[in-house]
Amino acid sequence: MNTFGSTLRLTTFGESHGAAMGGILDGLPPGIGISLREVDSQMARRRPGYSGMTSQRREPDRVEFLSGLMGLDNGALVPLSDTTDKALTLGTPVGFIIRNTDRRSADYDALKDIYRPSHADFAWERRFDGIRDWRGGGRSSGRETVCRVAAGAIARQVLEQTGVSIRAVLTAVGTATDPALFAAEISRAAEENDSVGGIVECRIQGFPAGIGDPVFGKLQQRLAAAMLSIGAVKGFEYGDGFAIAAMRGSEAADRMRAENGRLKFSSNHSGGIQGGISNGEEIVFRVAFKPTPTVGWPLETVNRNLENVTLRASGRHDPCVALRALPVVEAMAALALLDAALGDGMKFAPSKR
């Protein structure tokens, strides 16, 4: 199960320190214009080392598109080149790879037989009959999200052409909920060789009413699945979320009224989704990120021989994964929403060349 989506399907591959990460995005409509520079921009947002507050692994993370796109030159299709910006979807699967150029695998030899606390290591070996690529977490590494951002950067451009915008922001970092304090909270954790969690809020504007299935393909279900597929995410809520549990029905109901022949909602407790289907209001959801469990402190754990050991991580780690996760949240939202829209027969007009 390395595939996300039904009508628009992203299948990914890659171990953190293998030759490359990559994926196939299948199900795009033909004839949609895509800016490859915009893909680069999204990749840059996710990149470690992008700000001073993220892990120091430095990789150009250039996406190499191998199929499914051709360049546009005065309205004519031309082969892709290294400098192509404007491309057109062919409607065939978009295959792409991102080379792993920073592969200091030897850094990880000490971890070969150790189960890192709150990482996948132990459970992984139970799942895969003891076979595990230990280098940088292998397939369970957060590096896997490069493929999501690359594919999401295409999906969001398709959506944007119909007027949909997707934007995620941090609303909490550790115990701070005032954005002015976030940088300080992260710096303090980093100084103390520790990490902090955070909460990301994502808002989607312009998404049309009538998308989503009423029973097992609810729009919130697809968004929840998209978010919980991100490694460090521990919770998802939409609209009023957990807070609504404390409300009365009379308080939480979104009244409607007609104004100038148009239906208006008086409130948006529903977060833009009712009965599993978008209602045309802003879609709002929040996601809780845990602090990365790789910290600069010695932690008690065990190795594969079931011996007690103490692990002090020496490698690079993020003081706040939630910060780097913003483009990942947006990318997964774009993939989930475009998948739902295409599945429900929404049409995307070919771009003007």
Add this chain to the structure above:
Amino acid sequence: MNTFGSTLRLTTFGESHGAAMGGILDGLPPGIGISLREVDSQMARRRPGYSGMTSQRREPDRVEFLSGLMGLDNGALVPLSDTTDKALTLGTPVGFIIRNTDRRSADYDALKDIYRPSHADFAWERRFDGIRDWRGGGRSSGRETVCRVAAGAIARQVLEQTGVSIRAVLTAVGTATDPALFAAEISRAAEENDSVGGIVECRIQGFPAGIGDPVFGKLQQRLAAAMLSIGAVKGFEYGDGFAIAAMRGSEAADRMRAENGRLKFSSNHSGGIQGGISNGEEIVFRVAFKPTPTVGWPLETVNRNLENVTLRASGRHDPCVALRALPVVEAMAALALLDAALGDGMKFAPSKR
């Protein structure tokens, strides 16, 4: 999209006031003993009118099994009869229906052209080209969950035979978090013709380590999708959930140690899932339910002609859907977990006859 699951697939059908609800549960292993009385017990837990605190629609909700099961008589397969308790799975799809016996459709004529606030009505018409079965919510009714409970009652029995137990409880009702106060909170809301939300916590014990896929089939992703497919659910979190966002990594990391040759976890912030894979600890998640938006107050809304109207619901409604949802949460958890276990090749030994 009326199907849930990959290896074990539940497909459901039915409008609230049509002839019947029903489903097909496909992918069960052959030879597993199932108590049909136990299915009845689970159905009774979900039934409206089960306690004084739920909606007054009264239906026997008897599940009629049409295929995929045969009775057991002294170890021999025999046809199912109305009084069969002990049945055996054939490994073929289990088809079942639940008749809608309480079909006072005329009650709903007044709602035919009205969009009820915070219900599916408006978004539904956008999705289905204006075609909507208005009677009791049609397919978007909470009645659809009878099929989930029926199928889940089979799935949980399969799991129980390997030592897995699933139990959901209310941890909050409205503003009350002390169970002693829940009944009062619900009664007060009912008296005031209003409704309250709630939070349900579900704990799964005995689930083996090594189930779940590391990228797009994470166990938490499957559970989140299962929960957000329930109509009134607004949020999902597992392990420490949203609270972990405020923690430090050093605090949230689940240390391990070896004791008498066995691996032990010192804490369970992870909620039994690490890297998307079960680690053998208790699986813990929480789900937020909204208060039902059908209340006994007049609410402003619009009709299909985009005229402003005031709606005062006269029908039956639940003062606290979270209460009735306990067996639904358990059923969906059972379906999601058994699906994951079967997909990862977990074997279920034929029952002794």
Add this chain to the structure above:
Amino acid sequence: MNTFGSTLRLTTFGESHGAAMGGILDGLPPGIGISLREVDSQMARRRPGYSGMTSQRREPDRVEFLSGLMGLDNGALVPLSDTTDKALTLGTPVGFIIRNTDRRSADYDALKDIYRPSHADFAWERRFDGIRDWRGGGRSSGRETVCRVAAGAIARQVLEQTGVSIRAVLTAVGTATDPALFAAEISRAAEENDSVGGIVECRIQGFPAGIGDPVFGKLQQRLAAAMLSIGAVKGFEYGDGFAIAAMRGSEAADRMRAENGRLKFSSNHSGGIQGGISNGEEIVFRVAFKPTPTVGWPLETVNRNLENVTLRASGRHDPCVALRALPVVEAMAALALLDAALGDGMKFAPSKR
């Protein structure tokens, strides 16, 4: 795996002598008019005992629709009743059952432990850990096709409303290829307590160009899968089929020409599909049916204890299953083609009420 299709999905259940056969057809567009009498007509064509030349099991095979359809009365939606003819799809899953009223299960007790030659019995027990409903073949019975005909009768009506017609005919029965001789060939086999095979040719007219996927969802691949899912089918070919292997490329190439601004094909060796995609020409395929292996002769075989036994079938059987299979071939073609059309975004306009 009891599901056929991707966008339009038919899931079926039922053992031959259980309570009922049934299915769920999910993915229909909303607002399409369906004649339930026309469904009855298709069911009648498949029914055993329909002509003097098929098996004598007599069952009304009435399809009971439980959801997904409402009746139409002067353009208004009304509940379905037993006499409804004109119905409208809701866009929700159509659940249906067909009761097994002719359940003389005791007839089959002698077969409980015997593996009938060229039937599923032996392989079934290997697949399902020795668990098998022996009554009339259980789930492997040809009776399972009632569900396909019921669902196909809906799918074909949807297609017909866009001008698509589907028609299957026998082109060979045993060694006879002249239709005038078919009845005699079947009668002779029946008199000799034997059975004969046959070849069915299916032609689809009016199917639009541009449906089908170029690689793993080729239209011929979907049709082949549909046909080979029918129990007695041993082969599938489309266009010139096996005969094309003996041709030269210059002979088999379908030339094109423009006539009055329209593209015309000079021949149809391709059978209406090129590169996996319909080209607007007539779609033509042929299917080979084996003679039923249940004959009135004693056949050597073994029982579950691996003892040699001689089996003389006493029950009802078809002298030529290909004859009864005509509506099944048409139904599966309709399901496969409508699935492909919906998957490729073909729009079906709501019916005029």
Add this chain to the structure above:
Amino acid sequence: MNTFGSTLRLTTFGESHGAAMGGILDGLPPGIGISLREVDSQMARRRPGYSGMTSQRREPDRVEFLSGLMGLDNGALVPLSDTTDKALTLGTPVGFIIRNTDRRSADYDALKDIYRPSHADFAWERRFDGIRDWRGGGRSSGRETVCRVAAGAIARQVLEQTGVSIRAVLTAVGTATDPALFAAEISRAAEENDSVGGIVECRIQGFPAGIGDPVFGKLQQRLAAAMLSIGAVKGFEYGDGFAIAAMRGSEAADRMRAENGRLKFSSNHSGGIQGGISNGEEIVFRVAFKPTPTVGWPLETVNRNLENVTLRASGRHDPCVALRALPVVEAMAALALLDAALGDGMKFAPSKR
């Protein structure tokens, strides 16, 4: 739809003259030893120019594995290198690419606006809103099969380790059915600037009984879908195939007998599959290949402006695609059979290191 399989899924991408072909093989069990040299051998069999009798496009077609495999060095996992032969599956998706090194795209400029007879061109444009990569057929090129052979070369090795062998041979070329005459038939067609069709027979030995699903996942259905997904295939039959239509049931029934406590079949008209499930006998099927429609003769056709034109193909083409298709047929059979086996819970023991 660029994915084949359910439990073992191959997703491919690539246009014939784009940067690369590639794919992801997802669902392999962990710990299985794979020889990468054996993959090379299979690729060599498919390669154009492999014999004097196939198209002259020359490409090394080296498969670059990017994930899902690690090398084995004295039983220890090590990174893959260019010279690795022995590798081990990790249980994670195997991503791979094959560069298109022979990209003489300009050769195809003349075909940009022409619909080649019996090729995908015309139908493609209807399907993809007029967007088509014209270079060498783009995604509809036979070159797409490199990905199938690469993935199939892994699948077949997994099967071989349980004693399964897969072998395809030509049984007819044009009008010749004597293998001694095949080379002459192909040469003659080539000299005359024409092409010939052919029939391929595939036999699978050692495949265990009990694999396949009885209704919509029949083993023959999966094989038929696999074969009809190959571009030039026009027909599929298994066991006695089309010939069985002319037989009597008494003749075609495969009797069984017990010998020394083992069940034996007296014949194999069924071709190793009964009721959709393997019965342990040899699986036998045949596939009809059309002659390639690209011939050295001028053919009448039309262009995009619907003008009549005459096309004389100058490029490379295969005089007999059936010959080159042998490894493709074997690869697709391996993928279909391993998918079915894994889906039915067949276990593949980790290889000894």
